[in-house]
Amino acid sequence: MRSLIAVVLSTCIALPAAALAKPSLRDVKEIEDPLFAVAVAKEVSEYCDGISPRYLKGLGELRRLKARANALGYSDAEIRDYIESDAEKARMRAKGEKLLAQNGVDYGKPETFCAYGRAEIEKNSAIGVLLRAK
Numbered sequence: 001m002r003s004l005i006a007v008v009l010s011t012c013i014a015l016p017a018a019a020l021a022k023p024s025l026r027d028v029k030e031i032e033d034p035l036f037a038v039a040v041a042k043e044v045s046e047y048c049d050g051i052s053p054r055y056l057k058g059l060g061e062l063r064r065l066k067a068r069a070n071a072l073g074y075s076d077a078e079i080r081d082y083i084e085s086d087a088e089k090a091r092m093r094a095k096g097e098k099l100l101a102q103n104g105v106d107y108g109k110p111e112t113f114c115a116y117g118r119a120e121i122e123k124n125s126a127i128g129v130l131l132r133a134k
Contacts, residue, residue, distance in 0.1 A: 022073055025082040026091070031069050034061055034126060040096050041130035044120070047113040051121075052132050061130070 025031050038058050045053040069079050082088055103119075105112045120128035 022078075025069060025074060025079065026088060028069070028072065031065055031072075034065055036092060036095065037126035038062060038130060039092055040099065041117075041120075041127050043096055043100070044113050044117040044127070045131060047107070047110050048117050049110070050114050050134050051117040052134055054130050054132050058130050 038061055041053060041058065045051050066076075066079055070076070100113075100116065103116050105116045117128075117131050118133060121131050121133055122128065
């Protein structure tokens, strides 16, 4: 009987802890999507001489995302681990390359980055607001 009580108590203690486990930041849409927009905007500005990044806007967005992640219960160390993870960087790069390719962007043709960037600026999209046509 004692072992049954111990099992029940340990289960009751473990379940709330499991329920409180936070998802990976990659699965938190309100963090992942804006961070992805910053990454794509940076890539576009690096490949198109006619478009520059809006540095202060991008920096402000990154600070907002960090504050929001903290408010969601993520520590600075968890945020840093996510941002600095080689696996996450590779995943984000692959996701970005796929989006760019779907929109006709070719790494061998910088003008395609310019066309994409200008279209995003025109749409005032999450990516476009982080870019400025020169």
